[in-house]
Amino acid sequence: MLSIRRIYDDVLPINKEILAQVKEILRSRFAAVSEEAIESIGEKLRNPFKQRFRTILYVAEKLGGKVVGFALLLHEPEIGFTYLDWIAMATGRSGGGIGGALYEKVRQESGVLKVKGLFFECLPDEEKYCPDPGLLKENRSRLRFYEQYGARPVINTGYEMPVNRGDTCMPHLVYDGLGQEPPLKRSYARRVVQAILERKYAGLCPPDYVKQVVASFKDDPVQVREFRYVKPEVVNAGVESRVYEQIALVVNDRHDIHHVHERGYVESPVRVRSILKKLEKSGLFVQMKPYKFPDQHIQQVHAPDFVNYLKRACREVEEGKSLFPYVFPIRNKTRPPKEPSVLSGYYCIDTFTPINRNVYPAARRGVDCALTAAREVLNGRRIAYGLVRPPGHHAERRSFGGFCYFNNNAIAAQYLSGYGKVAILDIDYHHGNGQQDIFYRRSDVLTVSIHGHPRFAYPYFNGFEDEKGDGEGEGFNLNIPLPEVVEGEAYRKALKRAIIRVEQFNPTFLVVALGLDPAKDDPTGTWSLKARDFEHNGQLIGAMGLPTVVIQEGGYRTRTLGVNAMNFFNGLIKAVQEWASKKHKPKNKIHGLAFRQDICHEDTERVRKLVEITGYFTDAEVDVAVELVGERLEKEDSSDYHFVMAEHYGRLIGYTCYGPIPCTQSSYDIYWIAVHPDYQGRGIGRQLLKETERRIKAGGGLRAYVDTSQRVQYASTRAFYERCGYLMESLLPDFYAQGDGKVIYCKQLVQK
Numbered sequence: 001m002l003s004i005r006r007i008y009d010d011v012l013p014i015n016k017e018i019l020a021q022v023k024e025i026l027r028s029r030f031a032a033v034s035e036e037a038i039e040s041i042g043e044k045l046r047n048p049f050k051q052r053f054r055t056i057l058y059v060a061e062k063l064g065g066k067v068v069g070f071a072l073l074l075h076e077p078e079i080g081f082t083y084l085d086w087i088a089m090a091t092g093r094s095g096g097g098i099g100g101a102l103y104e105k106v107r108q109e110s111g112v113l114k115v116k117g118l119f120f121e122c123l124p125d126e127e128k129y130c131p132d133p134g135l136l137k138e139n140r141s142r143l144r145f146y147e148q149y150g151a152r153p154v155i156n157t158g159y160e161m162p163v164n165r166g167d168t169c170m171p172h173l174v175y176d177g178l179g180q181e182p183p184l185k186r187s188y189a190r191r192v193v194q195a196i197l198e199r200k201y202a203g204l205c206p207p208d209y210v211k212q213v214v215a216s217f218k219d220d221p222v223q224v225r226e227f228r229y230v231k232p233e234v235v236n237a238g239v240e241s242r243v244y245e246q247i248a249l250v251v252n253d254r255h256d257i258h259h260v261h262e263r264g265y266v267e268s269p270v271r272v273r274s275i276l277k278k279l280e281k282s283g284l285f286v287q288m289k290p291y292k293f294p295d296q297h298i299q300q301v302h303a304p305d306f307v308n309y310l311k312r313a314c315r316e317v318e319e320g321k322s323l324f325p326y327v328f329p330i331r332n333k334t335r336p337p338k339e340p341s342v343l344s345g346y347y348c349i350d351t352f353t354p355i356n357r358n359v360y361p362a363a364r365r366g367v368d369c370a371l372t373a374a375r376e377v378l379n380g381r382r383i384a385y386g387l388v389r390p391p392g393h394h395a396e397r398r399s400f401g402g403f404c405y406f407n408n409n410a411i412a413a414q415y416l417s418g419y420g421k422v423a424i425l426d427i428d429y430h431h432g433n434g435q436q437d438i439f440y441r442r443s444d445v446l447t448v449s450i451h452g453h454p455r456f457a458y459p460y461f462n463g464f465e466d467e468k469g470d471g472e473g474e475g476f477n478l479n480i481p482l483p484e485v486v487e488g489e490a491y492r493k494a495l496k497r498a499i500i501r502v503e504q505f506n507p508t509f510l511v512v513a514l515g516l517d518p519a520k521d522d523p524t525g526t527w528s529l530k531a532r533d534f535e536h537n538g539q540l541i542g543a544m545g546l547p548t549v550v551i552q553e554g555g556y557r558t559r560t561l562g563v564n565a566m567n568f569f570n571g572l573i574k575a576v577q578e579w580a581s582k583k584h585k586p587k588n589k590i591h592g593l594a595f596r597q598d599i600c601h602e603d604t605e606r607v608r609k610l611v612e613i614t615g616y617f618t619d620a621e622v623d624v625a626v627e628l629v630g631e632r633l634e635k636e637d638s639s640d641y642h643f644v645m646a647e648h649y650g651r652l653i654g655y656t657c658y659g660p661i662p663c664t665q666s667s668y669d670i671y672w673i674a675v676h677p678d679y680q681g682r683g684i685g686r687q688l689l690k691e692t693e694r695r696i697k698a699g700g701g702l703r704a705y706v707d708t709s710q711r712v713q714y715a716s717t718r719a720f721y722e723r724c725g726y727l728m729e730s731l732l733p734d735f736y737a738q739g740d741g742k743v744i745y746c747k748q749l750v751q752k
């Protein structure tokens, strides 16, 4: 099976591995591409606007993670175009199907981004420009392929003008109007061409050349070549971006077998039906069947004995009977009781969530729905909704309760966490104790919950503000408990606080645990949110622009469930679409950043991890960085190595190591500066350097020195020092290797 997936960064091992395969394909297919250009792809993904283009990478993968092709798309939001930088298949693959699937994805993406055109280059298909018959054949088949979508080269311009005398086989510029087929306006085309030549070919095309090519676009509208290979009437230029823009909807098709009739059970099948009725009419959703995922996804968040218990207990309970837990192990949790009616209390947190025949199959199918929705987002869709019951957010690692059995949102988050950082935002009226428990000691999944204060609301024993996470996870759980009476306005205030925390965390994916029980007159809540409040909440969340998986949790007033859900999604999709087609400045402001000077034993490993993950240093260099920490720990204040550690909510995200230069009176060397890739481009390096200079000054230093390599790869490092006020003092040619000199920078620190 082939799937096409979007890759968001190169930080996680799995993405690194994918990217390594992409680079290998580039190397094998395009001998002329420089190693530098190949290596820079990862950085472009991490710092989207570094090249003044947003970089979007799609890979076509076979089961097991083998990459068989990829497409790299650049997005220019201000002028409004996309540029297909690369589309390539692994050697031995006849492009056909894979290339078509990738190109269609690229067109869909361009449609969603609402650009006016998709551009790319294609080598010429005319004999006079391309005398090599083999190459000519290839170029022709390529241009034929694109013609099927209506994409053709622009003509009567100087785009094919040689850059250097004697250059042959210059590429055509191909324009795909994405089915809207607007005339290609001259002024627009000129801006597009200028951006392509200046940014993509910076250093290759001299300014005069760019000027000349831009000026050569004289026709208005710019002319596009006649169809050469395909009859115009068979062209299929439409973009399925509308379908693609729709929210993927995955409904648990087996939810209604779980129907508890006893004790006025409000978590009933009609809930899903009333939501679905409203959504179906809107046209905003595209429904997909749940795919069956293996059990291991559940066991990654729930204890295996708990999973086995649920499976077995449901099977063994008498048909048509519900078993309600009633005795709980407060004093001794080490001995599970034998008697089934008592054993249920060993794995449950309350008396009103029963075990019966249908619980397990219904809950198990709900998990598949949550994972299917997550996979849609992983594949590049912006929003997916798992409309499931039973709900999940009260299910902890080894317990069920609060109508919940498996924690659907946590299972989706765990799955996504293999591909990027995940934030779970729980907006159910009740505290999301389940995912809090599951991720309490982790820093790669942030859990945030806004809920009725536990002093009056279920689950009563947690949800307090001082539960902030533990160990590695300290600072990565945020509870916002609210009073009994809350209206839309007060709710939004809390939601904004939650959103600030999510944005600081800077996740790749967002999981929303959507409860509709904050609504007015909900039988399980005390708040009074109205339909338009849900729309407003959706907007606030959508404005983060994150790929979002929404998982249905609570909400029990069936009369308003549908309209409230619909309003929430209206707000969400509107905001997400607005976000996608706008330009965004990287967010530089980081709250919760702290510096410290003292180091501890744990820092040895933290520094190793940090230095490794930046990917800039060799193994030997990493060892040196770690040794310096060791030397400081051993010699304490008599060591000449000093540190400034930058922490974000307790996590080490950057550091410097510096010290006085021996045999000088007031000169200091800054030996190391490293910033975690998640935080690069957000001003951390500059703040670290400032803090380091402040401490050097406090120690009597007058000059700070840094050095770096002369090679092109270090251009951004050198620019960074220069921006921070460092002046190049000297260059030692061939210092590191032939052609690789050492550049020494210095900054005078004025004593006050």
Ligand SMILES: [Zn+2]
Pocket (backbone or CB within 6 Å): 428, 429, 430, 515, 517, 524, 553, 554, 555
């Ligand atoms: Zn609830």
